[in-house]
Amino acid sequence: MDRFGFISEAAIRQLARELNLSRADIHGVVSFYHDFRTTAPGQHVLKICQAESCQAMGSRNLTAYAEEKLGVDLHGTTDDGKLTLEPVYCLGNCACSPAIMIDNKVYGRVDQNKLDSIVDACGARCES
């Protein structure tokens, strides 16, 4: 997962063989956990917290703004393959809500401007 970013159908077959389990067993585990995906994500993964503490500080609006800015819904990847937008239920940064995480780095008190600069900086890294 860490290396490839997703678990392909071929990997599921291989895992089943190596662990002497059925493909259904492996599929059950893969599909159970939100972190596991069967298709490749974008170059960067942006997670916006959807839980109560962040809701109290405007995460619903922030999510709608991100969706519009990137032209994708939650779970979607931008057409250029650069960014995948994901929901997350709590990053434990609740005293500094709303929180987001991009490529495992957490940001707190994120407003639209801050989201813009974080996402744009990440886009620039893609270009270079």
Add this chain to the structure above:
Amino acid sequence: MPAELDVNRKVTVYVPCETAAVSLGADDVGEKIAAHDNVNVIRNGSWGMSWLEPLVEVLVGEQRIAYGPVGVDDVDSLFEAGFLEGGEHELRLGDITELPYLKNQERWTFRRCGLIDPLSMDDYLTHGGFAGLQKALAQDPEFVIDQIKASGLRGRGGAGFPTGIKWQTVADAEGEQKYITCNADEGDSGTFSDRILMECDPLTLIEGMIIAGYAVGANRGYVYLRSEYPLTRRVFAKALVVAKDSGWLGEDIGGSGFDFDIDVHLGAGSYVCGEETAMLESLEGKAGLIRYKPPLPAIEGLFGKPTVVNNVVTLGSVPDILALGAEPYANFGVGRSKGTLAFQLAGNIKRGGLVEKAFGLTLRELIEDFGGGTASGRKIRAVQIGGPLGAYFAEEQLDTPLDYEAFTKVGGMIGHGGVVVFDDTVDMAAQARFAFEFCAIESCGKCTPCRIGSVRGVEVIDRILADKDREENLNLLTELCETLIDGSLCAMGGMTPFPVQSALKYFPEDFKR
């Protein structure tokens, strides 16, 4: 000693390495300060005053003078103001220990957080680290369990089960192989005390786990850490190495002949894996489906062996109970809620952060005196305590004292101590709907009330909001809630109705739009 002299010439500046501080730019601030050659930057933990992060401290003489919140753009002006000598500046907060937010707390489990470099064994030992373990190892396991029982410590993960009794059950269970598992799957929104302890004083958790292992006769510990905490993972992994390198973890700990080792397993984004039996399934590499109880994990837990499942804060409270005695701990609190709880102020709150207090203060004292009201400056309308499965409280209930029993009486639960504040712009029907939506997303699917009931709950609320057969659907919602409470296998389905019912009861006007 030339090296030490050199350090002495430099001014010590503390910049926290904890997630909230880093999420607000502490790494950049630390780097910019460290670029000056007359300073020695120490990345300490956080004091838990998240609203002041990044909170920078300068050691002036014996005193630590705090400045915060410090942004990267403030660093130049801090140097100009002579902050290395404790100079005046608009961000100057003075002696950190004199700030009322900190001074008015009863720090026990979190007493070293912020004070020390989390990865310095010297710091840890200087401030009383491993005193509890040494005392434990010099006594019988039974003595250790008796101390925990006498302290009145209850599980801080949310359920509040007496820790000493759990340990006794595991100690009495038959079997060569037993396990200590630490639940660090802190999934409740509004909670971050596990994270703060593991990032700011990780050796305390390690010490607590070793003591638990000694008490019940287990030599293997597993920490189940959620994947949403990447920084915690890095800090804790380093702390394990520090403990091993100094002989406090692994074989023959402290020359006692007792062996104990700890492994960290990462979650994968599932909320229900914070339920103890789902966590055990996940630790075994399976999907996190909950197990029927009985058998209790204490009898048949991880890989079918007797297993202690304790939360991070529970285990982290153990070392000082041994070191300082059960009585000082039990002297905190009220009734059957002994000791302290690390409350976490979150959501729309002016001064969000961690407040470790003895049980018994009221919600209002916590939110107003410590929290300073809402961040938006508007009126408080609702407060959710205990995570997504906790009830919503209305403003007029804020005088409820914070203890397990008082909360149960009013239909709430303290849970893991998370307090999420909402101002008067909140739509409580949307919050009730979200409770079901979240349950539908996170249900493990094992029992029908939770798996199906959560989906139906969203639909019923949508019909009520669309004004379709209102009365009939309100009755249906009431029945559905009862079915979930009575028929679900675990707290996920069994408590999802609490936020829904409380929203309906105290904020009925939001359902009549």
